[in-house]
Each structure stands twice: as C-alpha cells, then as structure tokens.
Amino acid sequence: MGFLHHTFSDVYARQNNWLTRIDVRVKLLYVISLLVMNLLAKNILISILFLSASFILLFSVKIPLKATLRSMLIPLSFAILILFVKGLHEGEKEWMSFAVAGHTVSLKEEGLRSGLHTCAKALGGISLVIVFSCTTTISRVCTGLKWFRVPNTIIELLAFVYRYIFLLLDEVSTMWIAQKSRLGHSSWKKAIKSLGTLGGMLTIRAFERSERTYEAMRARGYEGGGILTINLSPWKKREYVFVIGMVLILSLFIYAGNVQIW
Amino acid sequence: MSRSVALFTGVFLLVFFAFGKAAYAMHITEGILPPRWVFTWFAVVIPFVGIGIYHVKRKKKAVPGYLPLVGMLGAAVFVFSCFPIPVISLNGMATSHPCGTGMSAVLLGPFVSVVVAAIALLIQALFLAHGGLTTLGGNIFSMGVLGSFSGYFAFKIAQRCKLSLFWCGFLAGTISDLFTYLGTSIELGLLVINKGGSFLKAVAEIFGMFMMTSQGVLCIVEGVIVGFILLFIYRRKPSILLDLGVIKDAAKPVQM
Structure with missing residues (x-):
C-alpha cells in the first residue's frame, strides 16, 4: 500500500510559520530567479550555498530532516547517473581506469568535474523547490500562477x-x-x-x-466559463522589501557565480 | 558489450538497488539540463501545450462538462501512474510505475493529453520532487509530446489494421512508454554532444540501460494493463469509450 501514500510536501505548508506567511508571488519570484542563477552559475559554490541555505530554512520551520532527505533520494540517484555518464563520455585526460568483465573502463577527469558540478546543481535546485513546496499550498500556487499570467x-x-x-x-x-x-x-x-x-x-x-x-x-450557475475565484491581495511594504532584497541578493550571486574556481 | 556499457550497467543497477526508485527515472531532475537546453525544450513544447489549451477551451464552450471530465480523467491517469506494477528484470523483482500517457492519449486525444501530462509533471515536480521546474519543458517533451502522440498514433494505426481492442490498447501503452524513454535518452544524450562525446552512442547506452532494467519490461506490462483497462471499460460501460471517441459505434461488436 506504500504506493498510495506518497507524501505530498504541501502537508507542511498548512503550518503557520514565517515562510508560509510570505506572499506566494514573492516566493515564486525568488524560486524562479534562484533556479535560473543555479543553472547559470559557473562554479559549484552557488549550488552548495543554495543546498545549505535550503536545509537551514527547512530546519527553521521544523520540516523533518527525514522527509527532506527522502524527497532528495530520486534526484540524488539521477545525479549520480549523470556523474557517471559525463565521466565516461566527456574529456580526454584519464582520471582512473579499472577492469570490468575483462574490459578496461576509464573515467575522464574533465567529465567527472563537470558531472560533479551537475550533481551539485541538481541537489541545489531540488532543495529550492522543496523549500517552496513545503511552505506553499496548492491554492496559493494557483494564485501565484494567475499573477504570472499562466492561462x-x-x-x-x-x-x-x-x-x-x-x-x-x-x-x-x-x-x-x-x-x-x-x-x-x-x-x-x-x-x-x-x-x-x-x-x-x-x-x-x-x-x-x-x-x-x-x-x-x-x-451553482456554471455555464462553461471560468471557475477561478482567486483574489489577489495588493502588495504591502513587506513584499516590496523582499523584492528589493532579492535584487541585491541576485546581484551578489551573479558576481559570485561568475568566479571561476575550477 | 562495450566497456562503458558494462560500467554503465553496474552503476545503473547499483543506483536502482540502492534506492529502489527506478519508477521515476524517466523524469529528468532539476538542474541537470544546461540553460540552452532548458530554453530549447520549453520552446519546443509551448506550441503543443498551447494547442492543447485551445482544444480544451473550444470543447469547453461546446460541452461545458468537458473541463471537469478532463480534470477527473487527468487525476485518474495520475493515480494510474502511481500503480505499483510488478516486473522482473536485471535488477530483480521490483515494482515500477507506469507513465499513463498512452492511456490518457487514447481517452483524451494527443493535444489534451500533453496538457494533462504537463499538469501531472508540474504536480510531481512541485510536491513530490520528481522531475523539476527548469526541466519541465524537457520532461513534457518526452512524456507529454512523444508519449502522447506515439501512443495515440499507435492506437489509431492498430484500429485501422482492425486489431482487437486489447491489442490496440497494448500497442498504445507499449509504444508510448518506449517513446517516452527514447525522448529522455535523447535529452540526456544531447548533454555530451559538445563535449567530445558521441551523441548516438550515449543515447543508445542510456536507452539500452532503461530497457535492461525494470523500465524495459514495464513498457510491455503497461501495454498489457492498458489493453485490459480498455477491455474492462468496453465490457462494463462502452458508452464511455463512445463518448470519448475511442470507438465509433457501441452497438457494433468490437473484436476482443
């Protein structure tokens, strides 16, 4: 029966904490821009920073560590797969070789580095999504999507x-x-x-x-028209402060993300 | 077997043994695709999703009950994709989860099925951490576009060839799964294209590994289950298949 009991992470979003109280539009803006940053970053530090910050945020709102780690298992398995695909196919310089069933297998240095970077990006990215989903209910997601002009x-x-x-x-x-x-x-x-x-x-x-x-x-009067009755509240001072903060954080990340470390 | 295939098999099996979550291997996880492929896949799928939305809107105007129907069948397909299907393969006896796009394409048509797949993938990415938001375009392409269209055309061609309803469903389920995995393999294979790797070799290896683990057997088993589902509906309530346009005439006996 385990298959019927997937834990949808928004069960935690019904709690009342400082992250659930943040406006969904602000959270969406943050998540989307940070995900783009995570993709564009040229060094591994940005992704590791996102991963650690996400764990701290989840810890601060008392999301069980076990639930977070369970959510990360599939992305992690996929990331390891990518690490090996890249290690086998990319680059020339051999890092390590060994024999498997009578065949010599060599892992390339460049491919493994690139694979490790991709692994970090996968974990950093998925941790950002977990923070968003653990603090936002589906109804709020719908509100946010409407504001972003999703059909x-x-x-x-x-x-x-x-x-x-x-x-x-x-x-x-x-x-x-x-x-x-x-x-x-x-x-x-x-x-x-x-x-x-x-x-x-x-x-x-x-x-x-x-x-x-x-x-x-x-x-109840439905005749084929729209069924959404979502009301978007106007932004307050708090939301503007968050957005200004985001612009500052992003500029910092853009600078840090462009620094070549390896 | 080439040397890299041998190692690849080992890694794949290790990952599957260790985590036992092969089921969601077809969803490319967050952060894997580089920016240019993220934008490319979104650009590729947007027209399909757009046409799907147009289909739903147009049909909703003519038949107001169409929206709850698509929503409900979408939820049913999502639940179907959670079924634990027992399969035996190289990684032993395992349970795997079907894609469900073949079934949704047969019931709702390919374009609406793309929209349903997009929504299912969005829910999985947001609330189950399967797939991702930046990889949503790529995942919609493999599961939604390739899965739906291949499943739909397989079903229609099988119907034209006057195959029985079971075999039509079987082909839709199997071929839709095969194309989904092929799509994922192509997307992953493209990652090595500019880094000195061989695209075709990488695609063949990834697709080969999908087929060698539980996903390969799953394609056939999902086909059998979709066949049984269509037969069951036809025996119990043929009007559903007639209303959805899956069969032409309920009075005319369908070869089983």
Whole structure:
C-alpha cells in the first residue's frame, strides 16, 4: 500500500510559520530567479550555498530532516547517473581506469568535474523547490500562477486534478484491499489482470464522478466559463522589501557565480 | 558489450538497488539540463501545450462538462501512474510505475493529453520532487509530446489494421512508454554532444540501460494493463469509450 501514500510536501505548508506567511508571488519570484542563477552559475559554490541555505530554512520551520532527505533520494540517484555518464563520455585526460568483465573502463577527469558540478546543481535546485513546496499550498500556487499570467485553463485543470487525486487514491486504495483480500494479487498473472480491472474501474468512476461534478457545478450557475475565484491581495511594504532584497541578493550571486574556481 | 556499457550497467543497477526508485527515472531532475537546453525544450513544447489549451477551451464552450471530465480523467491517469506494477528484470523483482500517457492519449486525444501530462509533471515536480521546474519543458517533451502522440498514433494505426481492442490498447501503452524513454535518452544524450562525446552512442547506452532494467519490461506490462483497462471499460460501460471517441459505434461488436 506504500504506493498510495506518497507524501505530498504541501502537508507542511498548512503550518503557520514565517515562510508560509510570505506572499506566494514573492516566493515564486525568488524560486524562479534562484533556479535560473543555479543553472547559470559557473562554479559549484552557488549550488552548495543554495543546498545549505535550503536545509537551514527547512530546519527553521521544523520540516523533518527525514522527509527532506527522502524527497532528495530520486534526484540524488539521477545525479549520480549523470556523474557517471559525463565521466565516461566527456574529456580526454584519464582520471582512473579499472577492469570490468575483462574490459578496461576509464573515467575522464574533465567529465567527472563537470558531472560533479551537475550533481551539485541538481541537489541545489531540488532543495529550492522543496523549500517552496513545503511552505506553499496548492491554492496559493494557483494564485501565484494567475499573477504570472499562466492561462486560466491550466490553473483550473491543475486545481481540479490536485483536488481529485486524493479522492481517487482513496477509492483505489479500497478496491486494492478488496482485490488483495480475494487473492487477486497472489500471482504475477493475477496481479496484472487485477491492475487492469483496477485501472478500468478507476476510469469508469472518474468519468461518472465528472458527470456528477458537472451537475453540481451547473446547479451553482456554471455555464462553461471560468471557475477561478482567486483574489489577489495588493502588495504591502513587506513584499516590496523582499523584492528589493532579492535584487541585491541576485546581484551578489551573479558576481559570485561568475568566479571561476575550477 | 562495450566497456562503458558494462560500467554503465553496474552503476545503473547499483543506483536502482540502492534506492529502489527506478519508477521515476524517466523524469529528468532539476538542474541537470544546461540553460540552452532548458530554453530549447520549453520552446519546443509551448506550441503543443498551447494547442492543447485551445482544444480544451473550444470543447469547453461546446460541452461545458468537458473541463471537469478532463480534470477527473487527468487525476485518474495520475493515480494510474502511481500503480505499483510488478516486473522482473536485471535488477530483480521490483515494482515500477507506469507513465499513463498512452492511456490518457487514447481517452483524451494527443493535444489534451500533453496538457494533462504537463499538469501531472508540474504536480510531481512541485510536491513530490520528481522531475523539476527548469526541466519541465524537457520532461513534457518526452512524456507529454512523444508519449502522447506515439501512443495515440499507435492506437489509431492498430484500429485501422482492425486489431482487437486489447491489442490496440497494448500497442498504445507499449509504444508510448518506449517513446517516452527514447525522448529522455535523447535529452540526456544531447548533454555530451559538445563535449567530445558521441551523441548516438550515449543515447543508445542510456536507452539500452532503461530497457535492461525494470523500465524495459514495464513498457510491455503497461501495454498489457492498458489493453485490459480498455477491455474492462468496453465490457462494463462502452458508452464511455463512445463518448470519448475511442470507438465509433457501441452497438457494433468490437473484436476482443
């Protein structure tokens, strides 16, 4: 049943702390510009700085370290993969070679350096996204996206999909238990057939639920127009201070990011 | 087997054994793509997403219930992509997760499926730390654009060839997965193109490794499951497939 219990990081966003209280538009501006900085930085220090700062921020709002590390496992595995791909393919100067199954394998110095930089960028970038998602709920994300002029259709669908994921997960969970208790997953063949039935039932229920939802929406006056009722509050002094701070921080990072260290 | 392939296999298996999260290997993680590829992939996918949005808007005007339908089916496809599919491969008996784009392309059409995939990827990048925001364009290209269009055309061609509904679904699921992994391999292979590496060799190695680990078996198993799903819906509620335009006439018996 573990697959049904992915921890969506916005469960922490419902807490009341100094990061959740920051306006979503400010947070989005910070995250996007810092992610761009992370990509453009020519040295590894910027990414390491983002990674450490993110851990400190997450620690300051009491996000469990275990949850943060769990979220980083997949990016980390991908980063290690990239490190080896680059180590094998990039550059000329051999750093290390060894024999595997009778073949000599050589890792190149230039490729490994570049791979290590990419690893740092992956971890620095993902840590910034984790800080954002652990401190921002989906409704606030929608508000922020609207301010950034993301098409309403995308925001409406995002809200719809997110709202119903958990509901459908609960339904699938119930059916999954029912199938298991009737030995529906006792062999590989049966498991595949049962998953087909589960997927089919899920689609039928989703279709029927969409009809009921539409009826409910119509009863409340929906005629095919926009469904977003998001109100954007005007910026206050605090938000302007954050943005000015961002401009100063970014200039510092642009300077630091252009320093060649290796 | 070349020397680099041998090492590559070792690394791949080590990573998969160590973390057991091969399922999300098709999503390129944050920070991996350099700026020029980030912008390139966003530029490539924006027209597809734009046309998808236009399709949803146009259909929403004609059929007001279309928006909740796409939202609900999008959520269903997201949940489907969380299914733990048991597969046996080089990294042993593992559970892997399907892409789901083949199924969404068959049910909603390729352009709307791109939008659904984009939303699913955004949710995964934001709240599950799978994929990333700067790599969203690349991931939409491999999973959304390549996955949806290949799955959709595979389904339509199979229908034209008068294959049974199960085999049409099977081909849609399998081919959509294969193209998704091919897309990811191309995107990763392009990273070595200007650094003295061989693009084709890198793509072949990465794609080969995807296929040799649980993802290769997953492509076939996902195809079987999509086939079963379509059969199940056809037996229980054929009107759904008719309404969505998957089959032409519910009264006419579909070869199973």
